[in-house]
Amino acid sequence: MTSALPLQTFRPSPPASAVSATDLVALARSKATDDRERLLYGIAAMCDSLPPGQEASPILTEVFMTLARQAERDIRKSLSESLATATWAPVALVHMLALDEIEIARPLIANSPLLKDADLIRILIEATIEHQIEVARRPTLSSTVSDAIIDRGEPATLTALASNRTADISEDGLHRLVDHARRIAALRAPLTRHPRLNDALASELYAWVGQALRQAISERFRVDEAFMQRAVNEATAAAHPAGTTAASVVDDGYSEREKMERRLIDKLQGAGQLRPGFLVRAIREKKLSLFENGMAALIGVPVTTIRTAVAAANPDSLFLACTAAGIDRAVFPAVLEEIRKLTGGSPGHTAEARWSMLTINAASAAKEFKATVSA
Structure with missing residues (x-):
């Protein structure tokens, strides 16, 4: 196996212009492993010599990619280390090496400025x-x-x-x-x-x-x-509910678990951390009671009012409550679907439902919701 070239050979001491097109053509015609490696590094030197902000030609990039795919592991590893902080490297090559085996990918994942959020999420x-x-x-x-x-x-x-x-x-x-x-x-x-x-x-x-x-x-x-x-x-107690009986429901009608949820919500609200994302996460985690209590605290209504909206014949009231609490309308359909799974279908699907046609801000939604439930 050919050993990895030292990093300094990737940015050679002679000027990149000294790598002539004739030399590269001759190397490209050769089938020898050493010549293929020299061709790879010669093209890298040409790319490295480009003025800041200028990209290599598509043909040069494609040749670079093809050679890199064919290179042995040690060469790919050396290439990855050399490109870790480069801003001129072909983006497709960086993406390819970042999905290579971890020892090759690690320097690029850790440092490459060419890996954007979407690329990292893909990884x-x-x-x-x-x-x-x-x-x-x-x-x-x-x-x-x-x-x-x-x-x-x-x-x-x-x-x-x-x-x-x-x-x-x-x-x-x-x-x-x-x-x-x-x-x-x-x-x-x-x-x-x-x-x-x-x-x-x-x-x-x-x-x-x-x-x-x-x-x-x-x-x-x-x-x-x-x-x-x-x-x-x-x-x-919450982690070991096996001993829970009807006696664990206290005189005010709330179970010990729900009282714990209410205390958590009070703490979060007191610290200014009770936010719409908390409600959405509660539903995703199938914690309907936590969602209802959190919603009631954010809007400033009794939890029974929220539960009435959840059990309604259509989702209009619940939509108003979610909007008043700051849940984005684009998220509401997913929230509604999860709630229906937890309740066995509530709120219902009546033809009179108009929530999908409503355009309303949080303050107006809160006012209309309170008017609706008090009617």
Whole structure:
């Protein structure tokens, strides 16, 4: 096997113009492995000599791609390392090498400025778990890619993302990571140290970590130890509901589980973190009661009002409530479908439904919803 050429040969000391077209034609006619490698690096030198912002010709790019596909593993690895920070490289070549085996792909996934969000998401979908982890570790990862990683829910990739201090993770995304920490123990330590962890999320995370991490949370945040211990007890009760009986329903008509949900919503709302994305996630996770209580808190109506809208003959009232809470109309059909799966078909499908024809802002939707339910 031919050994990889040293990196400095990729940007040779003689000027690139010294690589003549005649030499390249002669190398292209040769079948010798060494000549094919010299041709590959000769074309690379030509590309490297282009003025900033100028792209190589399509024919030159295609020749470069063909040679790279035929190159041995060590050559592809050396090429990947050399192109890791290049802005002039053929984009198709970078995409190809980023989907190659992980040792070849790693430098490009970690550094290439030519890999955009859509390319990184493609790697998450098409490549191996090792490639996905490398995407999650990429410096200054965008919130779009972070959300895609969180949506996939792969434990190893989530843990890599939680450990990436430069990744842009939205408040909703961080909340979802904390929620994943209930089942993924490896997430808990990096989340405890995460620079964007706040009081509300620390309180939620406290319930799922061991004693050492609880101490770390207590040292970093001002916490009410008694309150935290109650949260641990509640989490334990929720995780072991086998002993739940009718007696667990308290006098005000709410189950202990729902009371815990209401306390969580109160904490989030008090911290300014109760947002539409939380409601959408609750439905995706089949937590209808959490959705209803969160919706009621965001709009400022009793939860029974939301449940009336959920059980209605058509989705109009629920659409108004979702719009008032800030859920985008483009997301509403998916939310409606999930709710119907959880309720056995409610809200109904009457012909009088007009929600799909409504164009209304959040404030007007809130006013109309309250007027509708009070009528």
